[in-house]
Amino acid sequence: MFDRDLWREIFQSINMNKTRSLLSGFTVAFAISLFAILFGIVNGLVNTFDTAFVDDASNSIFINSGKTSKASNGLQAGRRIQFKNEDQAWIKEEFDDKVQYITSRVYLNVTASFRNEKSNYTIRAVNPDHQYLENTLVTYGRFINQSDIKNKTKVVIIGRLVEEDLFLKTTAIGKYINLNGIQYKVVGVFSDDGGDNEERLIYMPVSTAQQIYGNNDYVDQINLTYNPEMDFDAAIGFSNMLTKKLKERFMVSQNDQRAIRVRNLANESKIVNQMTGGLGVMVLVIGFGTLIAGIVGISNMMIFIVKERTKEIGIRKALGAEPKSIVSIILLESILITIIAGFLGLLLGMGVLELAKPILEEFFIKDPSVSWSIVIGALITLIIAGAIAGYLPAKKASRIKPIVALRDN
Amino acid sequence: MLKINKLHKSYPIGDSSLHVLKGIDLSVEAGEMVAIMGSSGSGKSTLLNIIGMLDEADEGEYILDNVPIKDLTEKKAAIYRNKFLGFIFQSFNLINYKSALDNVALPLYYQGLKRKERIEKALFHLEKVGLKKWATHLPNELSGGQKQRVAIARALAANPKLLLADEPTGALDTTTSYEIMDFIQSLNDEGKTILMVTHEEDIANMCKRIVRLKDGVIMEDVFINQVRALQHV
Numbered sequence A: 001m002f003d004r005d006l007w008r009e010i011f012q013s014i015n016m017n018k019t020r021s022l023l024s025g026f027t028v029a030f031a032i033s034l035f036a037i038l039f040g041i042v043n044g045l046v047n048t049f050d051t052a053f054v055d056d057a058s059n060s061i062f063i064n065s066g067k068t069s070k071a072s073n074g075l076q077a078g079r080r081i082q083f084k085n086e087d088q089a090w091i092k093e094e095f096d097d098k099v100q101y102i103t104s105r106v107y108l109n110v111t112a113s114f115r116n117e118k119s120n121y122t123i124r125a126v127n128p129d130h131q132y133l134e135n136t137l138v139t140y141g142r143f144i145n146q147s148d149i150k151n152k153t154k155v156v157i158i159g160r161l162v163e164e165d166l167f168l169k170t171t172a173i174g175k176y177i178n179l180n181g182i183q184y185k186v187v188g189v190f191s192d193d194g195g196d197n198e199e200r201l202i203y204m205p206v207s208t209a210q211q212i213y214g215n216n217d218y219v220d221q222i223n224l225t226y227n228p229e230m231d232f233d234a235a236i237g238f239s240n241m242l243t244k245k246l247k248e249r250f251m252v253s254q255n256d257q258r259a260i261r262v263r264n265l266a267n268e269s270k271i272v273n274q275m276t277g278g279l280g281v282m283v284l285v286i287g288f289g290t291l292i293a294g295i296v297g298i299s300n301m302m303i304f305i306v307k308e309r310t311k312e313i314g315i316r317k318a319l320g321a322e323p324k325s326i327v328s329i330i331l332l333e334s335i336l337i338t339i340i341a342g343f344l345g346l347l348l349g350m351g352v353l354e355l356a357k358p359i360l361e362e363f364f365i366k367d368p369s370v371s372w373s374i375v376i377g378a379l380i381t382l383i384i385a386g387a388i389a390g391y392l393p394a395k396k397a398s399r400i401k402p403i404v405a406l407r408d409n
Numbered sequence B: 001m002l003k004i005n006k007l008h009k010s011y012p013i014g015d016s017s018l019h020v021l022k023g024i025d026l027s028v029e030a031g032e033m034v035a036i037m038g039s040s041g042s043g044k045s046t047l048l049n050i051i052g053m054l055d056e057a058d059e060g061e062y063i064l065d066n067v068p069i070k071d072l073t074e075k076k077a078a079i080y081r082n083k084f085l086g087f088i089f090q091s092f093n094l095i096n097y098k099s100a101l102d103n104v105a106l107p108l109y110y111q112g113l114k115r116k117e118r119i120e121k122a123l124f125h126l127e128k129v130g131l132k133k134w135a136t137h138l139p140n141e142l143s144g145g146q147k148q149r150v151a152i153a154r155a156l157a158a159n160p161k162l163l164l165a166d167e168p169t170g171a172l173d174t175t176t177s178y179e180i181m182d183f184i185q186s187l188n189d190e191g192k193t194i195l196m197v198t199h200e201e202d203i204a205n206m207c208k209r210i211v212r213l214k215d216g217v218i219m220e221d222v223f224i225n226q227v228r229a230l231q232h233v
């Protein structure tokens, strides 16, 4: 195996039979690069699905209100349902151990300015729990806390891009930002994986927003996460019960789909999980498919090589080659070709993925890539399988009578 | 040197079989130079291939250098082919992607010699056949006569006791044939035992003994006065 002369023989054979080497290497390179590309694309799809929902905790429930669409309890259709602070408190009380985090949301659109910079943003006025409901990462300072809510302090936590827009290269923490003519102290800056829109938000204590912009206790939306120990069925049961009780509380018909809407992400994450599961199966199918194609390719190449070299094998045997040396020459040559071609194919596949990234991203394929460990694993599988597949024809060739081999043309 | 008793060989053809060698008895002493003659299809090559261990007999006895050649392992056979036998073929059988030098050095590789030693020896033999200058050339850059000389150098490289040649001049013109024969005669003069198959009477007459095959048996086996090839060159 580590005999220099043997390797010299092999390199000479590869080098002097370039067409044959190229042809046989091509199959392997093709299989591996296809493997890398397809695998990368599917991985990209998985990434897309994953990130589409990373923004919100997957055990989130969103509660929205609207106008009634059906008459009930003697009340006419078209009545507006308005949530208030007490509704959040009521949910917490009613479903205590089922609720993990809960917050209200009030939305406002404002013009924000700092010195000469000015722009329009959405304010999301929330409770402290909101930080955990949405994967908000506070990079500097702090998030809203309970004393902000109690004292209705005029503080804000701004998104990374708001800081970038308004404060340019300087830090925003401790500075005062003007929102529709009122000054707020920036106490925190956050980042969010949910995309640029999420990072152009401004968070404010819900009580502050209610007092300053409406002088009421109205709430636009209530968000909560259910106890993560609940399984899928329990989670669906919980949100059904919540819906039912809320409808009773607001005297809305149980059949009214508009007045109170409860969206449980468990449903969606189930679909997403099924999707990623399906994609996972696809990954396996692609992986196996290309690997098997590669193995078949290598077997063919071995049969082809042995056939082409039959006469040479006869000559070598007539000159005193042992079967063992015939097998090692043929096998090592094909392993070497597989390794080299495999690496080239791997680089090619990875290169194509890298180049095609911007185009693929337009088709919602995010960050298509394969890990080195997977492709190298695939390559090693190919090499081992190829060696096994190649051993048989090589062994057979080494056994033929020299006279039979010599007669071959 | 070698002794053959009642050797039989048939080739299967479809359902029946073709009986090619029907009881050959032959013994050759060291230093002999034997021509095997006979019409086409009489089994000359078959006999030579069995002697050269490229093929096996169905029946009979074959003793080479006091060793009975029967049911040898592949490994043993390889060692005999390498150490004991040198082959020269009508169609040269050079490896086309190897230079003249590498072709000549190949049997030495299978003897397990170091590369430096292989090259030295191969060059020596190439020089002997007058082709030292052509050492780096590939076979397809050589003429037929040159190729056959490379093949002879290769057959000699491992210093075998017995040289087997199947129509070594069959693919060559008369002048070149005589040059090759002159060289083979000089090898015999140095003591090499030589068996060659030929069609041509003049080539056969340059050997010391002629064995004629017909229908798978030896029809005639005579010692002759050798004609020196040099006279014709």
Ligand SMILES: Nc1ncnc2c1ncn2[C@@H]1O[C@H](COP(=O)(O)OP(=O)(O)OP(=O)(O)O)[C@@H](O)[C@H]1O
Residues within 6 Å of the ligand: B011, B012, B013, B018, B020, B038, B039, B040, B041, B042, B043, B044, B045, B046, B047
């Ligand atoms: N592998 C084989 N299978 C079947 N028949 C064969 C095989 N090899 C040789 N024969 C037959 O055996 C007979 C003898 O063949 P062989 O090659 O020994 O003849 P030869 O005397 O060398 O003839 P030539 O002078 O034409 O070379 C021929 O009839 C040939 O067709």
Ligand SMILES: [Mg+2]
Residues within 6 Å of the ligand: B044, B045, B046, B166, B197
């Ligand atoms: Mg013949």
